[in-house]
Amino acid sequence: xxxxxxxxxxxxxxxxxLIKYHNDKYNTNFEKEQFNSFDLWKIWNCTKxxxxxxxxxxxxxxxFRNIQPVEGxxxxxxxxxxxxxxxxxxxxxxxVKDKSIEWLSNYFPDKFSKACFTSPWxxxxxxxxxxxxxxxxxxxxxxxxxxxxxxxxxxxxxxxxLYNQPWNQLDxxxxxxxxMKRVYSWNDIVEKIQGLEDEMYRMQ
Ligand SMILES: [Mg+2]
Numbered sequence: 001x002x003x004x005x006x007x008x009x010x011x012x013x014x015x016x017x018l019i020k021y022h023n024d025k026y027n028t029n030f031e032k033e034q035f036n037s038f039d040l041w042k043i044w045n046c047t048k049x050x051x052x053x054x055x056x057x058x059x060x061x062x063x064f065r066n067i068q069p070v071e072g073x074x075x076x077x078x079x080x081x082x083x084x085x086x087x088x089x090x091x092x093x094x095x096v097k098d099k100s101i102e103w104l105s106n107y108f109p110d111k112f113s114k115a116c117f118t119s120p121w122x123x124x125x126x127x128x129x130x131x132x133x134x135x136x137x138x139x140x141x142x143x144x145x146x147x148x149x150x151x152x153x154x155x156x157x158x159x160x161x162l163y164n165q166p167w168n169q170l171d172x173x174x175x176x177x178x179x180m181k182r183v184y185s186w187n188d189i190v191e192k193i194q195g196l197e198d199e200m201y202r203m204q
Contacts, residue, residue, distance in 0.1 A: 004088075
Protein backbone atom coordinates (compact mmCIF):
# COMPACT_ATOMS: atom_id res chain seq x y z
CA UNK A 1 0.00 0.00 0.00
CA UNK A 2 0.98 3.63 -0.32
CA UNK A 3 1.99 5.22 2.98
CA UNK A 4 2.39 8.98 3.47
CA UNK A 5 5.01 10.09 5.96
CA UNK A 6 5.33 13.59 7.40
CA UNK A 7 8.83 15.02 7.73
CA UNK A 8 9.08 17.32 10.78
CA UNK A 9 8.35 15.67 14.12
CA UNK A 10 7.92 12.25 12.49
CA UNK A 11 11.06 11.53 10.43
CA UNK A 12 13.13 14.57 11.33
CA UNK A 13 13.72 15.56 14.95
CA UNK A 14 13.48 19.25 14.17
CA UNK A 15 12.35 20.52 17.57
CA UNK A 16 15.49 19.63 19.56
CA UNK A 17 17.55 21.67 17.09
CA LEU A 18 15.04 24.52 16.92
CA ILE A 19 15.12 24.73 20.73
CA LYS A 20 18.94 24.74 20.78
CA TYR A 21 18.97 27.46 18.12
CA HIS A 22 16.51 29.58 20.06
CA ASN A 23 18.10 29.08 23.48
CA ASP A 24 21.58 29.90 22.14
CA LYS A 25 20.56 32.88 20.05
CA TYR A 26 17.97 34.45 22.37
CA ASN A 27 19.37 33.28 25.68
CA THR A 28 16.22 31.37 26.64
CA ASN A 29 15.66 28.06 28.48
CA PHE A 30 12.91 26.38 26.51
CA GLU A 31 12.32 22.63 26.77
CA LYS A 32 10.39 20.28 24.49
CA GLU A 33 7.46 19.84 26.90
CA GLN A 34 6.64 23.55 26.63
CA PHE A 35 5.88 23.19 22.93
CA ASN A 36 2.22 22.32 23.30
CA SER A 37 1.16 24.17 20.15
CA PHE A 38 2.36 24.88 16.61
CA ASP A 39 1.85 28.58 17.31
CA LEU A 40 5.48 29.29 18.09
CA TRP A 41 4.83 32.99 18.72
CA LYS A 42 2.69 32.07 21.73
CA ILE A 43 5.48 29.93 23.18
CA TRP A 44 8.26 32.38 22.35
CA ASN A 45 6.10 35.30 23.40
CA CYS A 46 6.70 37.35 20.26
CA THR A 47 4.68 38.40 17.22
CA LYS A 48 3.75 35.88 14.55
CA UNK A 49 5.92 37.76 12.04
CA UNK A 50 8.88 37.63 14.40
CA UNK A 51 8.42 33.89 14.94
CA UNK A 52 8.44 33.32 11.17
CA UNK A 53 11.62 35.36 10.83
CA UNK A 54 13.24 33.25 13.54
CA UNK A 55 12.22 30.01 11.78
CA UNK A 56 13.64 31.24 8.47
CA UNK A 57 16.84 32.27 10.23
CA UNK A 58 16.95 28.79 11.78
CA UNK A 59 16.68 27.28 8.27
CA UNK A 60 19.99 28.97 7.41
CA UNK A 61 21.75 28.01 10.62
CA UNK A 62 24.06 25.15 11.58
CA UNK A 63 21.27 23.83 13.82
CA PHE A 64 19.06 23.12 10.83
CA ARG A 65 21.89 21.20 9.15
CA ASN A 66 22.29 19.16 12.32
CA ILE A 67 18.72 17.77 12.45
CA GLN A 68 18.80 14.05 13.23
CA PRO A 69 16.27 11.34 12.32
CA VAL A 70 13.62 10.59 14.96
CA GLU A 71 14.56 7.58 17.10
CA GLY A 72 13.82 4.28 15.37
CA UNK A 73 12.69 5.93 12.13
CA UNK A 74 15.52 4.67 9.91
CA UNK A 75 15.08 1.03 10.97
CA UNK A 76 11.28 1.22 10.66
CA UNK A 77 11.37 2.94 7.26
CA UNK A 78 13.78 0.27 6.08
CA UNK A 79 11.29 -2.45 7.11
CA UNK A 80 8.25 -0.66 5.67
CA UNK A 81 9.96 0.22 2.38
CA UNK A 82 10.42 -3.46 1.57
CA UNK A 83 6.65 -3.96 1.33
CA UNK A 84 5.15 -0.55 0.72
CA UNK A 85 5.43 2.51 -1.46
CA UNK A 86 6.48 5.34 0.84
CA UNK A 87 5.98 9.02 0.05
CA UNK A 88 6.99 12.05 2.10
CA UNK A 89 4.21 14.61 2.53
CA UNK A 90 5.43 17.73 4.27
CA UNK A 91 4.26 21.28 4.81
CA UNK A 92 7.84 22.43 5.27
CA UNK A 93 8.46 25.71 3.46
CA UNK A 94 9.46 25.24 -0.17
CA UNK A 95 12.52 27.49 0.29
CA VAL A 96 14.15 24.53 2.04
CA LYS A 97 12.94 21.96 -0.47
CA ASP A 98 16.42 21.21 -1.86
CA LYS A 99 17.96 20.98 1.62
CA SER A 100 15.12 18.71 2.73
CA ILE A 101 15.54 16.37 -0.23
CA GLU A 102 19.27 16.25 0.44
CA TRP A 103 18.59 15.40 4.10
CA LEU A 104 16.21 12.61 3.06
CA SER A 105 18.69 11.10 0.62
CA ASN A 106 21.34 11.29 3.32
CA TYR A 107 19.38 9.55 6.09
CA PHE A 108 16.79 7.60 4.05
CA PRO A 109 18.50 6.84 0.74
CA ASP A 110 16.11 5.49 -1.93
CA LYS A 111 13.40 4.80 0.65
CA PHE A 112 10.82 7.28 -0.64
CA SER A 113 9.43 7.34 -4.17
CA LYS A 114 8.34 10.97 -3.86
CA ALA A 115 8.53 14.04 -1.62
CA CYS A 116 5.47 16.24 -1.81
CA PHE A 117 5.64 19.82 -0.47
CA THR A 118 2.11 20.95 0.42
CA SER A 119 0.62 24.29 1.39
CA PRO A 120 3.26 26.07 3.41
CA TRP A 121 1.93 27.09 6.82
CA UNK A 122 3.22 30.62 6.45
CA UNK A 123 0.81 31.33 3.62
CA UNK A 124 -2.62 32.22 4.96
CA UNK A 125 -4.49 31.02 1.92
CA UNK A 126 -3.36 28.02 0.00
CA UNK A 127 -5.58 25.45 -1.61
CA UNK A 128 -3.15 22.60 -1.56
CA UNK A 129 -3.19 20.68 1.64
CA UNK A 130 -1.96 17.35 2.94
CA UNK A 131 -5.47 15.89 2.82
CA UNK A 132 -5.64 16.64 -0.89
CA UNK A 133 -2.10 15.33 -1.47
CA UNK A 134 -3.05 12.06 0.27
CA UNK A 135 -6.09 11.68 -1.97
CA UNK A 136 -4.16 12.45 -5.16
CA UNK A 137 -1.30 10.13 -4.29
CA UNK A 138 -3.76 7.37 -3.25
CA UNK A 139 -2.25 7.22 0.23
CA UNK A 140 -3.92 4.54 2.38
CA UNK A 141 -2.28 5.54 5.66
CA UNK A 142 -0.67 8.86 6.50
CA UNK A 143 1.62 9.39 9.52
CA UNK A 144 1.63 12.92 10.93
CA UNK A 145 2.12 14.84 14.18
CA UNK A 146 -0.06 17.83 13.32
CA UNK A 147 -3.56 17.29 14.71
CA UNK A 148 -5.21 19.74 12.34
CA UNK A 149 -3.66 18.21 9.20
CA UNK A 150 -4.35 14.73 10.60
CA UNK A 151 -8.04 15.54 11.12
CA UNK A 152 -8.41 16.89 7.59
CA UNK A 153 -6.76 13.76 6.15
CA UNK A 154 -9.03 11.52 8.20
CA UNK A 155 -12.15 13.49 7.21
CA UNK A 156 -11.05 13.05 3.61
CA UNK A 157 -11.04 9.26 4.03
CA UNK A 158 -7.34 8.59 4.66
CA UNK A 159 -6.40 6.51 7.69
CA UNK A 160 -4.04 8.43 9.96
CA UNK A 161 -1.45 7.45 12.53
CA LEU A 162 -0.93 10.44 14.82
CA TYR A 163 2.63 10.51 16.13
CA ASN A 164 2.34 11.41 19.80
CA GLN A 165 3.94 14.76 20.65
CA PRO A 166 3.30 17.42 23.31
CA TRP A 167 1.67 19.65 20.64
CA ASN A 168 -1.02 17.16 19.53
CA GLN A 169 -2.70 16.39 22.85
CA LEU A 170 -6.51 16.58 23.01
CA ASP A 171 -8.81 18.53 25.29
CA UNK A 172 -10.57 16.23 27.78
CA UNK A 173 -13.91 16.43 25.94
CA UNK A 174 -12.31 15.59 22.60
CA UNK A 175 -11.53 12.24 20.99
CA UNK A 176 -9.83 10.97 17.87
CA UNK A 177 -11.95 9.83 14.92
CA UNK A 178 -12.26 6.11 14.29
CA UNK A 179 -9.81 6.08 11.39
CA MET A 180 -7.07 7.82 13.40
CA LYS A 181 -4.84 6.07 15.93
CA ARG A 182 -2.26 7.61 18.21
CA VAL A 183 1.20 6.02 17.96
CA TYR A 184 4.02 6.39 20.44
CA SER A 185 7.11 5.17 18.58
CA TRP A 186 8.28 3.91 15.21
CA ASN A 187 7.98 0.31 16.51
CA ASP A 188 4.38 1.10 17.27
CA ILE A 189 3.92 2.41 13.70
CA VAL A 190 5.32 -0.79 12.16
CA GLU A 191 2.96 -2.86 14.33
CA LYS A 192 -0.10 -0.71 13.54
CA ILE A 193 0.62 -0.92 9.80
CA GLN A 194 0.95 -4.69 10.05
CA GLY A 195 -2.42 -4.72 11.84
CA LEU A 196 -3.99 -2.66 9.05
CA GLU A 197 -2.59 -5.01 6.44
CA ASP A 198 -4.08 -8.00 8.27
CA GLU A 199 -7.41 -6.19 8.46
CA MET A 200 -7.39 -5.40 4.73
CA TYR A 201 -6.43 -8.98 3.91
CA ARG A 202 -9.40 -10.31 5.93
CA MET A 203 -11.75 -7.92 4.11
CA GLN A 204 -10.74 -9.24 0.68
MG1 LIG B 1 5.11 17.36 11.32
